[in-house]
Structures are given as structure tokens and as C-alpha cells.
Amino acid sequence: MRARIPVLLLCGSLALAATGCTVGGSADSGAGSGSGAKKTLVVAEWTNPSAIEATKKINAIFEKEHPGVTVKLENAPTAAGAWGTLTNSLLSAKSVDVLAQFAPTPAKFPPADTGLKSSGSAALITAGQITDLSGQDFMKSYDPVLQKYGAGYNGGIYGVVAAEYIGHGAVWYKKDLLDKYGVKVPTTYTEFVAALKKFKDAGKTPIFVAGKDGLQGIVYGGAVQQLLMKGQTGADSTAVSDQRAKDFWAGTKSWNDPLYKEAATKYTDVMQYIEPAASGVAQLTAPGVWAAKSDDFPFFLDGSWDGNTIKEANPDLKFGFFVMPATDDAANNRIPVKADLTWMVPTWAPNKDLAMDWLRTFSRPENYKLWLDATGSTSTQPGVTSSTLPWMDWLNEHSDERFVALTDPWIPAGAPPEAAGPDLTKMTPFGKQSVDDALKGAATAYQKSVGKK
Structure with missing residues (x-):
């Protein structure tokens, strides 16, 4: 699902601003199968060929079960800022119903006493722009610990963490x-x-x-x-x-x-x-x-x-x-x-009820397994595994030994890259810095960024 990862494998959320995305729009009350109304449900997901094809198959299932509804799948690659541009455009126009985001995790919600502000999808959540899904019936299909960790905030769960991957190690x-x-x-x-x-x-x-x-x-x-x-x-x-x-x-x-x-x-x-x-x-x-x-x-x-x-x-x-x-x-x-692709529904989604129906369809075990088999993600639904992919044998065998990847310390905006850890492009063997010098430099950069030095 990912296009690239920085040196420390910290795939941050898109830099979306909450400004300009005030609560508004009308929820679709009465949409669903048998409504007879012609509607277009907009789903946005970053470009990954296998994932896109799997999502299209689920869209076809959804359209068959919801006569008169067309699912429009918007997508763009994560490279060169294309996904961020598309996402900001959809949010500004209030023209998206189900939006893929990288799981914010607690790291994106720094405590108030740090003086740091939330960023990416976390900023949208704290600004009241994303719907709390914790009371939806389809959430019962997922691992509650992972969902709370990946998209939880103040007792609510603001997305469906559909994908998780291993980058560290x-x-x-x-x-x-x-x-x-x-x-x-x-x-x-x-x-x-x-x-x-x-x-x-x-x-x-x-x-x-x-x-x-x-x-x-x-x-x-x-x-x-x-x-x-x-x-x-x-x-x-x-x-x-x-x-x-x-x-x-x-x-x-x-x-x-x-x-x-x-x-x-x-x-x-x-x-x-x-x-x-x-x-x-x-x-x-x-x-x-x-x-x-x-x-x-x-x-x-x-x-x-x-x-x-x-x-x-x-x-x-x-x-x-x-x-x-x-x-x-x-x-x-x-x-x-690491929690990855997370489906979110804006509070102002034009077809909010249909968006919930789409997530319900996506979450059915047979449909979710179809998506897993295409993407190679490890499952976020207990009891559902991607058994058709031969390279998943080791992961499936050791699934009980996994833990939710640790997030990095809180890092102020504008901090130098080394504040997030040693720059491996500068440290031996890719660079000339010794291990001790690289670690000392990272420690100094972090301490300066938080005003400790």
C-alpha cells in the first residue's frame, strides 16, 4: 500500500489542514438498497494497483446491492504530493464520502501541555471533521485494540483501520x-x-x-x-x-x-x-x-x-x-x-448513510478477505487471514507474536530531521559519521527542538 518510507520507517499522515473544512453538508438520510434514488458515492484511496482493483470489486458488489447507486473511486499516487493534492481538493469541495488516510495513532495527538498541534488526519479529527465510528455495527468485526490505537481519540474511533503492514525489520x-x-x-x-x-x-x-x-x-x-x-x-x-x-x-x-x-x-x-x-x-x-x-x-x-x-x-x-x-x-x-490504510467518513459527507453501508459491505469477512488477498496486508479482523498468498505463511504462523509498532516521540514542527533519530544516510556505511557521533547529533537535535538545550 505504501509508495516509500523514510529512513526511520515513519510513514507520516498527509499534511492536511483542518482550516476551510468546517462542519456542514447534508447527511444522506434514507439512502440504501431499494431507495430508488440515483446517487454517486465517492471513495478516495491512494494508488496501489492491487488495492485499487480489489476496491473496484467491492464497489461492484456494493452497486449490485444498492440499485441506483454508482461508486466513483478517486485515486492518485502518493509520490510527488499527488495524493495530498487530491485529498485537499476533495476536502475543500466537500465531495468525498469515504476517504483513505494513514492511521493517525496516538503519536499524532500530542498532549496539550506539550504545546504541539495535531497534524494530518488527526487535525481533522480534533476539529470535528471526521465521524466517530465506534457505535457502528461493522466495527465489531475488527480487533478493538488495534482500532482504538490506530484511529482512537477521546473515547471515539474515527476510522476503520483496514490495513496493517510490517516495515520495521x-x-x-x-x-x-x-x-x-x-x-x-x-x-x-x-x-x-x-x-x-x-x-x-x-x-x-x-x-x-x-x-x-x-x-x-x-x-x-x-x-x-x-x-x-x-x-x-x-x-x-x-x-x-x-x-x-x-x-x-x-x-x-x-x-x-x-x-x-x-x-x-x-x-x-x-x-x-x-x-x-x-x-x-x-x-x-x-x-x-x-x-x-x-x-x-x-x-x-x-x-x-x-x-x-x-x-x-x-x-x-x-x-x-x-x-x-x-x-x-x-x-x-x-x-x-504498523496500522496503515484507514477508511474515514467526514462529518459532512454528502452521502453519509451510504458511506456507512459501504464500510459495512467492505467489512464482511468474504469481501475483506478478497481485499487482503489482493493487497498482502495482514488482517485487522480476528479470524480472517490471507491464506491464498504463499509468502504470508511465516506471518500467519507467527501472528500471535506480533505487537502494535511503537510510535516515535513527539517532535515539534520544523525540527531538523535528526530530531527523529540518527540520519542513516550520514552514518556509516552510507555516510562518514560514526555511530556515536550520529546518535549524539540526533540527541542534540531533539533536545534543542523541545527547548531542553
């Missing part, structure tokens, strides 16, 4: 290459490094990565997630995120703490095994290049959303997915899952 692998060299999917950090060394000694380049777009951050970000959650239960992830944010804001924790040094050191160790020209590899083309080279690059750093892209590039390739283990205790090497 995400690794694809070629099954035939692992079998040929007697390598099993590693369950500990030591096993992972040993596998990398074994392939390198055999004359293979162990890891392919789109270094041009910062996907090497998958390793560092994954290590940070697992180290922060070490000894915690999956249910503790929200509390861990919240406490980290408070500690950073108070200045008692920062990017140069021992935990981040351990993660950065493991990152630099793994980076010894990447494609030498990785800094010139773009995310847009990386899945296809990796898939085409079936006799090299046993591992590929890329989010779980790219399974269909890999398959289309090389239909004969046997490949799988796992999350890089960052510790030597297999029990601590769990899966950070």
Missing part, C-alpha cells in the same frame, strides 16, 4: 537459495548474521536494499522496536510508546542511550553484507530488480506490502517473508505491525 527471502545453502529462516540475531556470512563466503551478495530511499532503516528501526519491547507483552506496546514519548520530552531519555547504540551497532554490522551500489537503488524499482536476480541476493529489505509487486516481477520466484531477529532470545524477536 521486514525481510524478504528467496526460498530456493536458502534451501540450496542449507540456511533456515533465522530466529536469533546470531543466526541471521551467520546466514549473511555463509552467503557472502559462497560468493553471493546477501542483502539487496533501496539505499537511495532509506530502506536500510528497516534494520535499525526493527532492532529499536524489538529492544524496546524486550521483556514486555504485546499488549504493553501502547504504554511503552507513551512512556518513551514522555521520557524524551522530559529529557530523561534520548537517541544516544545504550539501547539505541546497540541497535545502531547491529545495523552497521548487518550493513557489511548489502549490495555495494545500494545507495543508488530506488524503492520504486528495487522489488523488480531483486525478483529478477533469482541466483543472488537471498535477502531483500522491503516492507510486507510489496509481495504482489515481487510476484508480478517474477511469477516463478519462490519467496517468503520474515522479520529480522534483533536479539539472541527468540521469544523477544516479535513482529512490529
Whole structure:
């Protein structure tokens, strides 16, 4: 579902302003099957070919069940600001009924005492522009913990988190290459490094990565997630995120703490095994290049959303997915899952009742499974899995070990990029900064941004 991810895998919400989107418009009272009225329901979703096609199929089901209703699917790529432009246009014109947004999560709702303002879809929610869906019957189909985390605010739930993906620690692998060299999917950090060394000694380049777009951050970000959650239960992830944010804001924790040094050191160790020209590899083309080279690059750093892209590039390739283990205790090497595409309904939606009906249709298990199979998302509905995708076998087998990915500390608007963590393009091996200097620089940038230094 994603077009790209920054260095720390923090796919932020679109920069939508709440201004100019005052509550208004008329709800569609009496729309639905059998109403006889000709209506157009507008659904907006960013461009992902597989997801768009799946949504079109669900739209066709909806239209059949609602005579006289046409679903108009608006879409634009996330690249070059196209999706933001389309979204702002639809919001300004009040011409959208169901709008896809990235899950805001608690990180987008900083406490009032920080002085920070909500951004993206969170700003729309706090301004009263998005409908609370917590009382809708279709919400019972979804994992309540994830829905509250992904789109919850002040006791309400302001969207349906339909997709979740793994970015932190995400690794694809070629099954035939692992079998040929007697390598099993590693369950500990030591096993992972040993596998990398074994392939390198055999004359293979162990890891392919789109270094041009910062996907090497998958390793560092994954290590940070697992180290922060070490000894915690999956249910503790929200509390861990919240406490980290408070500690950073108070200045008692920062990017140069021992935990981040351990993660950065493991990152630099793994980076010894990447494609030498990785800094010139773009995310847009990386899945296809990796898939085409079936006799090299046993591992590929890329989010779980790219399974269909890999398959289309090389239909004969046997490949799988796992999350890089960052510790030597297999029990601590769990899966950070990030809430992603979230369907929202503006309070002023022209066809609000129809929008609820559409979400009800989308949420039916058979329709939601259709969408999962097309997108490669992990399921947000308990009991519904994407069983037809062979690369989901590891994820389905380890689904009980996942936790909601930790969000970053609160970062003031206008803060330098390093305030969000070390700039991996400047840190060795992509840059000249040492691990210590990069972490110190990040800590200083954060502290300055919150007025602690």
C-alpha cells in the first residue's frame, strides 16, 4: 500500500489542514438498497494497483446491492504530493464520502501541555471533521485494540483501520537459495548474521536494499522496536510508546542511550553484507530488480506490502517473508505491525448513510478477505487471514507474536530531521559519521527542538 518510507520507517499522515473544512453538508438520510434514488458515492484511496482493483470489486458488489447507486473511486499516487493534492481538493469541495488516510495513532495527538498541534488526519479529527465510528455495527468485526490505537481519540474511533503492514525489520527471502545453502529462516540475531556470512563466503551478495530511499532503516528501526519491547507483552506496546514519548520530552531519555547504540551497532554490522551500489537503488524499482536476480541476493529489505509487486516481477520466484531477529532470545524477536490504510467518513459527507453501508459491505469477512488477498496486508479482523498468498505463511504462523509498532516521540514542527533519530544516510556505511557521533547529533537535535538545550 505504501509508495516509500523514510529512513526511520515513519510513514507520516498527509499534511492536511483542518482550516476551510468546517462542519456542514447534508447527511444522506434514507439512502440504501431499494431507495430508488440515483446517487454517486465517492471513495478516495491512494494508488496501489492491487488495492485499487480489489476496491473496484467491492464497489461492484456494493452497486449490485444498492440499485441506483454508482461508486466513483478517486485515486492518485502518493509520490510527488499527488495524493495530498487530491485529498485537499476533495476536502475543500466537500465531495468525498469515504476517504483513505494513514492511521493517525496516538503519536499524532500530542498532549496539550506539550504545546504541539495535531497534524494530518488527526487535525481533522480534533476539529470535528471526521465521524466517530465506534457505535457502528461493522466495527465489531475488527480487533478493538488495534482500532482504538490506530484511529482512537477521546473515547471515539474515527476510522476503520483496514490495513496493517510490517516495515520495521521486514525481510524478504528467496526460498530456493536458502534451501540450496542449507540456511533456515533465522530466529536469533546470531543466526541471521551467520546466514549473511555463509552467503557472502559462497560468493553471493546477501542483502539487496533501496539505499537511495532509506530502506536500510528497516534494520535499525526493527532492532529499536524489538529492544524496546524486550521483556514486555504485546499488549504493553501502547504504554511503552507513551512512556518513551514522555521520557524524551522530559529529557530523561534520548537517541544516544545504550539501547539505541546497540541497535545502531547491529545495523552497521548487518550493513557489511548489502549490495555495494545500494545507495543508488530506488524503492520504486528495487522489488523488480531483486525478483529478477533469482541466483543472488537471498535477502531483500522491503516492507510486507510489496509481495504482489515481487510476484508480478517474477511469477516463478519462490519467496517468503520474515522479520529480522534483533536479539539472541527468540521469544523477544516479535513482529512490529504498523496500522496503515484507514477508511474515514467526514462529518459532512454528502452521502453519509451510504458511506456507512459501504464500510459495512467492505467489512464482511468474504469481501475483506478478497481485499487482503489482493493487497498482502495482514488482517485487522480476528479470524480472517490471507491464506491464498504463499509468502504470508511465516506471518500467519507467527501472528500471535506480533505487537502494535511503537510510535516515535513527539517532535515539534520544523525540527531538523535528526530530531527523529540518527540520519542513516550520514552514518556509516552510507555516510562518514560514526555511530556515536550520529546518535549524539540526533540527541542534540531533539533536545534543542523541545527547548531542553
